[in-house]
Structure formats: structure tokens, C-alpha cells
Amino acid sequence: MQQGYFLTRFLKRLRRHAMNACSWLIPGLLLPAALLLLYDIGFNPFETNNPVINYWVLVLLRWVTFGMCLRWVLSLGEPQRKRSRILSLLVWMLVAYFYLILLPNKMLSTHFDSNNYLLIKSVLYGGIFMVFIMEASLVFQFIYKKATNPAFLFVISFLLLVLLGALLLMLPNATVRGLRLTDALFMATSTVCVTGLTVVDIAREFTGFGQVILLLLIQAGGLGIMTFTGILSHALAGSISLRNELAFRDLFRGSRIGSVIRLVYRIVLVTFLFEALGAVGIYLSLDSSLFERDLDKWFFSIFHAVSAFCNAGISTLPNGLHEEAFRFNYSFQLLLTLLIILGGLGFAILFNLYSYMEIRLTNAWWRLRGLGKRTYIPRLININSRLALVTTSILLVAGFLAYWAFERAGTLQQHPGLWGKLVTCLFGAVTPRSAGFNTVDLTGLTLPMIMVYLLLMWIGASPGSTGGGIKTTTFGVAVLNMVSVIRGRDRVEFYRSEISQRSVRRSFTIILLSFLFMGIAVFLLSIQDGDKGLVQIAFEAFSAYSTVGLTLGITHELSDLSRMVLVFTMFIGRVGALTLLMAFVRQSRQLYYRYPQEEIFY
Secondary structure, eight states, X not given: OHXXXXXXXXXXXXXXXXXXXXXXXXXXXXXXXXXXXXHHHHHSOTTOOXXXXXXXXXXXXXXXXXXXXXXXXXXXXXXXXXXXXXXXXXXXXXXXXXXXXXXXXXXXXXXXXXXXXXXXXXXXXXXXXXXXXXXXXXXXHHHHHHOSOHHHHHHHHHHHHHHHHHHHHTSGGGBSSOOOHHHHHHHHHXXXXXXXXXXXXXXXXBOHHXXXXXXXXXXXXXXXXXXXXXXXXXXXXXXXXXXXXXXXXXXXXXXXXXXXXXXXXXXXXXXXXXXXXXXXXXXXXXXXXXOSSHHXXXXXXXXXXXXXXXXXXXXXXXXXGGSTTTTTOXXXXXXXXXXXXXXXHOXXXXXXXXXXXXXXXXXXXXXXTTOOOSOOOTXXXXXXXXXXXXXXXXXXXXXXXXXXHHSTTTGGGGOOSHHHHHHHHHHHHXXXXXXXXXXXXXXXXXXXXXHHHHHHHHHOSOTTSSOOSSOHHHHHHHHXXXXXXXXXXXXXXXXXXXXXXXXXXXXXXXXXXXXXXXXXXXXXXXXXXXXXXHHHHHHHHHHHHTTOOOOSSOGGGOOHHHHHHXXXXXXXXXXXXXXXXXXXXXXXXXXXXXXXXXXXXX
């Protein structure tokens, strides 16, 4: 009996080690396959056939399929969720059918139908990259499990994404004439950090393949690589460790431990839903005569929907939205405005508002049926959502009125009708809040409006969103604290709630660090590009740190040193100056002593 017990334990341990070996072997085999495919699409025309690459890819995929099948069989006795077992089975069936049955006859043949070949090649390459990302997410989950500082993990994930993006953009097929390392790094940082500053003309220099890379980098940077890897590893493995969940909870502040992964799923779902609806709306608002093919029109719509919701502000048009065929398309601009606002509010606020409307409508329906209230939750809209909404509303109204007041004799003269002026004012109030699109020539803005833009860019979007800046809640807490000090109060209150001293300290720390880093950026930019003017340089630094992407027309003229300064500024602005410092500074534990308090004179 004792021998049977030890034998059972040995077999369980052997199965567990075999499953772990498969989990590392599968991505290890998929990595060279993905690199081969990346070489093929990066250096060779997509419509060509390379039998050598196809042969080795299929050899690797046969071993991948064997590993997937073996892992799935070994996992039958493990207490996994049914969903994860089904997902593994579906992935294995996809690989087995497309990669081992259809493709050997199509890919290795010297005679093939071009349309079928391109379709099958697209399915093959897309499927391989999808499976590789899913399998690599399990490796990332292991790394997250070993990480002790979520801030460091967050910073490193963005850094790796930037470096990967720069390598992809340097592929010969990504651009018409190739990119220098400095320009590739700048463009990768701008897209991953959803900034929007560009040093090359996207419409003329980037091929269709290069623009697809930009689109993927914007999407990955807007949501964050940890969001993708977290949801994929959870879906494939069926669980997530407590340390992983604590790391995600630190990124999505305000979430309970048990609801973090559910929140990540909802974030991805809502993002894709809004972007899909936005793409359809943009497609319907555009004139088909502006595009050669319907496919080009769809790609334009999807690219700008993703860029708007992620607050990237990157456009595939030569002159941005100031292009003559688009600057007067006000329905198109209103759709972008809505996507920018939704993306800039933050997912926590969107979910909070959804819960509020759901409960309100449910209670109204029950009242109509004479059954009274069904649900009552006090303070359904939490203090963070309320403060962000109030601050956002004030900034939108103030920006709208400022644009109307300062630009009536300026850029608004290009729009003859009242409706065009109103839409332009609204768009001009929204876009500096981290979006970065421009429907007017920014070099024609008046100096007072430029100063307003600097303020709006510095404040930025709301926390937990795809936008940058110091955040609306940070600015709101600072204003409330100033009012409390002026009125002689010893605490900060908002809507019958007291804001913690920790929140007040963090707000002023973030504000101080923003001025410090932007000041350093302005100083460094002035070393070799001081002739551009202080206003232009300051505007560039504010835009980079707040990940806005607006410029007064000097980005293309900057020296390599200034471009690298902007690269670091964009990166710091995206990950957050406070988060960056916390990632490399050892965090102190709770202090169990206090020194005597002393007053500082001011």
C-alpha cells in the first residue's frame, strides 16, 4: 500500500514536470518559427513563396503540435477550468488542421493560385503569431510570479515593447527608404507611449505593413503589455497566482483582489467594442471617392478609431486631420471626439458609470411595475469617478470657451458656418487633453491659446485611461487642497468625503516631478535647438511628457540629441515619473515610530 502511495506521488510529480517542460518547449519552438516568418514578411514581398522558410516552419510546427497534444493529454487529470481545457483543444485543432493538412500542399508547391495562397499565408502567419503570444504569456506569468516590484515590472514591460517596436519598424518592408535607429526608436516610443509625435511622414514613408505595425504598437501601448499577457495566461492556464493578481491590482487601483482578472477581461472587451463601433461610424462618415479600395477605407477607419480611443493622435494622412478633404468633415471629427473622451475617462470610471446607469434603469423599471427599488447601493459613483468627471467637465467647458474667445479671429475663420466653428472649438478643447489630433494649423494659434493648450496638456486625461498628463484627479486634489488651506481647514473634503493625506502627498509629488522632468527636457532641448524658440520648445516638452503629440511644427527639424531627449520624456510621461522612481527605489515598510512635529515657516 505504501509503495502504491509513493508510486502515485511519483507519477503526479512526473506529469507535472512534463507539463512544465511542454509549457517551456512550445514557446521555445514557436520563437524560431515566428522569427522566420518575421524575416519573410520583413525582407521579402508578401506575395512571394520561400520554400526553405516554409519547410522549416512546418517542421517546427509539427513538433509544436505534438507538444500541445501531449500537454493537453497530461492536463486531463489536473483540476483546471473547463474553459482553459477547451481553449487548449481548439488551439491544437487549429494548428493540426491549418498547419499540417492544408498548408503542406499549398506552401511547398511551386504552382499555386495567388489569391488562395495569400489567404492561406495570412491565416498561417496570423495563427502562428497568435499562438506564440498565447504561449509566451505563460512565460510572462512565471516572470510576474518572481517579480517583487509591480512598478518595476510595468516599466520594464513598456521598455521591452518599445525596443521590439523599434526593431520591427527597421525591417526593410516597413518603410519605403528605411529608418535610422534614432528615428525608429522615436517612432516606436511615440506609438507605444501613445504620444503621436512623429519625425517622419507616416503617409509617405511607411508601407502598408509598416502602418499595421504602428497600429499594433498603438493598441499594445494603449492597453499595456501586462493587460494582454495577463488575460492570455489566465485564459490558457485557467488560473493566476496571488502575486500576479496583486501586481495587476497595483496597476488597476481600486480593484478588489478577486475581481482583478475579471476587470482585465472587461477592459479588453470594452476597448475592442468601442474601437469596433468607432471604426464602423468612421467608415460610414467618409467619402468612398477618397480611397482607391474599400479595404483602404476600412483600414483608415480602424487605424483612426484605435488611435483616437488610445489617445495616440497618430494619423495616416500627410497633414494629419488638417488635410483638406477631412478638416471640414465634422461628423468624422465628432466621432473622434467621442472616442477620445471615452478613452480618456478611464476604464474604472466607465465601469462605474455603467453600473450606475444599470442600477438606475433597473430600479426605474421595477418602480413602473410597482415593486419598489430592487437595488440600493450608497455612493454608487465613488469619489474618484466623481472628482474625475467634475474636473473633466470643467476643463472641457473652459477649453471650449477659451478656443472660442481666442481663435474667433484666427483659426476659426477657416470654418465659415456656426456648426463648423462649434465642432472645431469642441475638438480643440478635447485634443490637447492627451489626444494629439489637429484639424487646424497649430502654428496659426494665438499665444493665449497656446498657453491654454500647455495647461490642458499638462493636466491630461483621467487615471486608469489610455491618456497621459498628471491626471485630472491629481489636479483636482491639488486645487481642493489649495482651497482648504486658504479657508484654514485642516483636511481636504469633497462631496461629503475626506481625501486621505496619502492622496494629497502623492498629488503634489506627481506635480513637482512633472515640472522637474519637463524643465529638464526644455533645458536639454535648448542646447542644440534653442533657435527654435522657447515657446516652441516648451510646447514640444509638454506634449511629449503628457503623451499628447501636438507640435508647433519643429519635431521634424530637431537634432538627434533633442529627439532622444523627447524619447526619454515620452517614456517617463507614459509610465509615470513617480512609478519610474518607485521601480528603482527600495520601498520602505510601515514606520512604527514618529518624531516630534515642527512647523516650517513659509
